[in-house]
Amino acid sequence: MAAIRQLAYGGGADTVDEYVRLGETTARKCLHKFTAGIIHLFGDQYLRRPTPEDLERLLRDGEERGFPGMVGSIDCMHWEWKNCPTSWRGMYSRGTGKPTMVLEAVASHDLWIWHAFFGATGTMNDLNILDQSPVFDDIVEGIALQVNYYVNGRDKIRRG
Structure with missing residues (x-):
């Protein structure tokens, strides 16, 4: 309990x-x-990374819904931090004066959460959070899984 x-x-x-x-x-x-x-x-x-089979299914589902090449939706939200230490309030507060932490998540259409990054300061905007986030690290480093998919009848290969 x-x-x-x-x-x-x-x-x-x-x-x-x-x-x-x-x-x-x-x-x-x-x-x-x-x-x-x-x-x-x-x-x-x-609590795992998507497998190649997961990615192929997500890409197929995205294409069927009119979003070819899409694995999931990414979004950030500010979460109020009630017990923020006083000395950190300025760093985590934005216009409202209330300290927040940012939760970044990638979810697929079936509400499966494939990525979550929590803890960026509340004063940041979504682009700065993406810069800190590990969500695209595998793609940038060239180690993302390779997945085959089709758009308009053409064969494509995508990493991650």
């Missing part, structure tokens, strides 16, 4: 002591064991 409460409400390990009667160290250990269990149980299926 301590782990789920910390994840659900975004509170620290010391915030669950009154509700579940656990000390901070024990609550932190519970969270660590819970997340390690999730990774162990579901990591191979859900």
